Amino acid sequence: MRSELVTYGLLAALAIALLTAAFTDLRRRQIDNWLNAGIALAAPAFWWASGLSLWPGMALQLGLGLAAFVVLAGLFALRVMGGGDVKLLAALALWIRPDHFLWLVLVMSVLGGVLTVGFGAWHVMRRQAGRIAIPYGVAICAAGLLTMWGKSLPALQALPAG
Numbered sequence: 001m002r003s004e005l006v007t008y009g010l011l012a013a014l015a016i017a018l019l020t021a022a023f024t025d026l027r028r029r030q031i032d033n034w035l036n037a038g039i040a041l042a043a044p045a046f047w048w049a050s051g052l053s054l055w056p057g058m059a060l061q062l063g064l065g066l067a068a069f070v071v072l073a074g075l076f077a078l079r080v081m082g083g084g085d086v087k088l089l090a091a092l093a094l095w096i097r098p099d100h101f102l103w104l105v106l107v108m109s110v111l112g113g114v115l116t117v118g119f120g121a122w123h124v125m126r127r128q129a130g131r132i133a134i135p136y137g138v139a140i141c142a143a144g145l146l147t148m149w150g151k152s153l154p155a156l157q158a159l160p161a162g
Contacts, residue, residue: 006049010042011148014095018141021088025137031084036091040065043094060098068093068101085136092144100151108143115139 017039021031043065047058069090075081089108096104116134123132 003049003051007046010046010049013042014039014046015145015148018092018144021084022135022138022141025084025135025141029082029133029135031082031088031137033084033087036084036087039088040091040094043091046095061094064096064098064101065090065094082136085140088137089140092140096144096147097151100147103151104143104147107146108139111142112136112139 017035021035021039024035025031043061044058047061052058052061069086072081072086072089076083076086092104093101112134115136115138116132119132119134
C-alpha cells in the first residue's frame with residue numbers, strides 16, 4: 001500500500017510539473033531546465049515505487065529516454081523543435097512505458113497540429129508579420145497527461161496489492 005501511495009504521489013507531482021511546463025511555455029515560450037531535470041530525476045523513484053524490474057524494465061525506460069533524446073536532438077538541429085520541448089519529451093519518455101510512448105507521440109502530434117492551426121489563425125487574424133512561435137510544450141504536456149490518465153493509471157490499478 002505504501003509504494004502505491006508513493007506511485008500516485010509521484011504521478012501527481014508529474015502532473016503538476018507538466019501543467020507548470022505548459023503554462024510557462026504558453027506564457028514565455030520557454031520550458032525551464034530545472035523543471036525538465038526534475039521530471040527526469042524523479043523517474044527512478046517512480047520506477048522503484050511502481051515495482052519496475054532492473055532488467056529489462058529500467059533498462060528499457062533508460063533506452064527509450066536516450067533514443068527519444070537522440071531523435072529529438074536531431075530535430076532540434078534541423079530547427080524543427082525547441083530545446084525545451086526536446087528535453088521535456090525525453091524526460092517524459094522516462095515515465096511512460098515503451099508500449100504507450102507511441103500513443104503519446106501520436107496524441108501529441110494531433111494536439112500540436114490543432115495548436116498550430118489555432119495559433120496560425122490567430123496570427124493571421126491579428127495581421128501580424130513574422131514567424132509564429134508555437135508553444136508546442138502545451139501539446140507535449142497535454143499528451144503526457146492524457147497518457148497518464150488513459151494508460152498509466154488503469155495499469156497501476158491492475159497491479160497486485162503488495
